[in-house]
Amino acid sequence: MNALRLLVVYFRIGLLGEAQYRVNFLFQLFETGLGMASVLAAIWVVFSQTDTLGGWKPAELTALIGIYFIVLGSINVMVAPSLQKFMEDIVTGNFDYTLTKPADAQVLVSLSEVRIWRLADVLLGAVALVVSIVRESMVVGWVEGGKFLLALLAGAVMVYSFWIVLATLAFWFIRVENILQIFWAMYTAGRWPVGIYPGWLKWTLTLVVPVAFAVTVPAEAVSGRASGTSLLGALGLACVLFAFSRWFWRVGIRKYAGASS
Amino acid sequence: MSTVIEIDRLSKSYVVPVRGAGVRASIVSLVKRKTRTVEAVKEISLSVEAGEVVGFLGPNGAGKTTTLKMLSGLLHPTGGTASVLGFEPWKRNNDFLRQITLVMGQRNQLIWDIPVIDSFDRNRVIYRLTREEYRERLDELVELLELGELLSKPVRNLSLGERMKCEVAAALLHHPRILFLDEPTLGLDVSMQRRLRTFVEQYNKRTGATVLLTSHYMADVEALCPRVVVIHHGELLFDGKLADLVRKFSAQKTLVLELEESQEDLSRFGQVVSQEGSRATLRVPKQDTAEVTARILRELKVQDLNVADPPIDEIIDQVFSRGMA
Known part of the structure; x- marks a missing residue:
């Protein structure tokens, strides 16, 4: 598994690069903590008026927030910075070097940049998730746990594939940073379960930007309300999206090389 | 000697949008896009033997870089064929890529914020070198290029000349059989140019690697390349010894x-x-x-x-x- 060895090397490089700025970790922790506090405050305000929100209880929503931060951190540790760098490399022409390497270009591009300190998001997200489970003594058995991990995996694959598709657009339209802004705006909506949004937005968040699968579905799984079929659907869709992103990336590479086929 | 590069009527043309100056023209071009075909390389044929050092000469935009990019697999030609080490370059077979390297004077592959040695380590993994191979080649390059104390410095702290030496070393760790050097001495001062030149010469003698080089600096070509290829407006004007070029054109x-x-x-x-x-x-x-x-x-x-x-x-x-x- 050369991809795995590459992953290790890039993580080491990322660690080396950022270890010089240890104080950044504290800043990151502070920033994430502040972000999380404001979201939790919003939840508290909502639940001071009502007992459930679209069928979600406070503890379940806190778990959802935890998952939201876990996924956010995961994107920001590697996927987002790497693909952002890839877009810069397209502009500067440094991408040529990636193509002369005897390794899968998509793998190289996806790993190229690591922001270790963004693991703070993952850390705080995990804390929120665990605390909400323990405090409300939600029963999370093996089944729910397994479902949750599967749902999280499917969501991660979908978000990654989605980013690859967005980044691949750079082969045609040099400047796609703006499209990434759209992703972030949509992702922010994932702090609430998508079920509470009006229909059109719900569908956008489910099928266009896979926020529902990345955050809501895993949260449903952990609170024991995800059905087997919705999980299977998520896994199936993850496979389809991944295959599509892979195909699209290849088309992009061919375009870059100026191949007419 | 065996032929390592065989090019037959290789061509590359680009379709580029044409747009007049001014706001009006740019709005019109949004709707109705006019294009024009630019022929960057026109039916170039040549062959290169193993161990040769060939210099590509030509003004900016002559098609030198486009040719190198096709031979290193970055660009797909629009016509003709090319075979490099028996591979069709643009298929980018891993076995092919492991045997070539590309150095571009104005671009960098080293990672900016971390010590040089860690970028080297990345290439070790990408090229799947064993620790012993890596160690051995690294020592060799450190000695030839006098990299010694540079290895532990972050790339951003290096001067252009030092950085270029490291770029070249990074590109050679896997012992490529063919070197594509695109303006490797661009912007360097005279003594650093000479240093790099001597290194390429030594490297070629030591390893028998084939070198294709483009440069604006005649001194590079004069010192390194027994054979020159002159490209102008995408066409091959001359292919032969430098002395013959002088005789023919002067x-x-x-x-x-x-x-x-x-x-x-x-x-x-x-x-x-x-x-x-x-x-x-x-x-x-x-x-x-x-x-x-x-x-x-x-x-x-x-x-x-x-x-x-x-x-x-x-x-x-x-x-x-x-x-x-």
Whole structure:
């Protein structure tokens, strides 16, 4: 598994690069903590008026927030910075070097940049998730746990594939940073379960930007309300999206090389 | 010797949008896009033997870089065929990529914020080198390029020259059989240019690797490349020895005279390039050289006389401004 060895090397490089700025970790922790506090405050305000929100209880929503931060951190540790760098490399022409390497270009591009300190998001997200489970003594058995991990995996694959598709657009339209802004705006909506949004937005968040699968579905799984079929659907869709992103990336590479086929 | 590169009528044309100046034109072009085809490389054919060092000459936009990019697998040609080490480059087979390297003078592959050695380590993993291979090659390159204390510095703290040395080392860790060097000495000072040049020469002798090099600096090509390929407007103008290029394209000779006393007007002998005191430089048509020299020796009191080809830069310049000879 050369991809795995590459992953290790890039993580080491990322660690080396950022270890010089240890104080950044504290800043990151502070920033994430502040972000999380404001979201939790919003939840508290909502639940001071009502007992459930679209069928979600406070503890379940806190778990959802935890998952939201876990996924956010995961994107920001590697996927987002790497693909952002890839877009810069397209502009500067440094991408040529990636193509002369005897390794899968998509793998190289996806790993190229690591922001270790963004693991703070993952850390705080995990804390929120665990605390909400323990405090409300939600029963999370093996089944729910397994479902949750599967749902999280499917969501991660979908978000990654989605980013690859967005980044691949750079082969045609040099400047796609703006499209990434759209992703972030949509992702922010994932702090609430998508079920509470009006229909059109719900569908956008489910099928266009896979926020529902990345955050809501895993949260449903952990609170024991995800059905087997919705999980299977998520896994199936993850496979389809991944295959599509892979195909699209290849088309992009061919375009870059100026191949007419 | 075996042929490692075989190119047959290789061509590349781009379709580029055409747009007039001004707001109106740019709005129109949003709706109705006019395009035009630019032929960057036109039916170039050549073959290169293992171990050769070939210099590509040509003005900006001549098609040198496009050719190198096709040979290193970055670009797909629009016509013709090419075989490099038996591979079709643009298929980008991993076995092919492991045997070549590309260095581009104006771009960098080292990671900016971390020590050089860690970027090297990344390449070790990408090229799947064993620790022993890596160690051995690293030591060799460190010695040849005098990298010693640079390895532990972050790339951003290096001077351009130091960075280029490291870039070259990073590109050679996997012992490629073919080196594509695109303007490797761009922007470097004279002594660093010479240093890099000597290194490429040594490397070629030591490993027998084939080198294809483009450069703006004639000195690079003069020092390194027994064989030159001249490309202009995407077409191959010349392929052969540098000396033959000079013979073919230089229509004039330069006469440098050292006279016993400063002379009046010398223009009756040829075109006066410079005249300072007793020293003068003249330019005469090649076929008249013998006759003019004889006349000068007869009519003037000459201390020293030297017949030479004009500087290569000048010849190349003439070639390009004339187009085809």
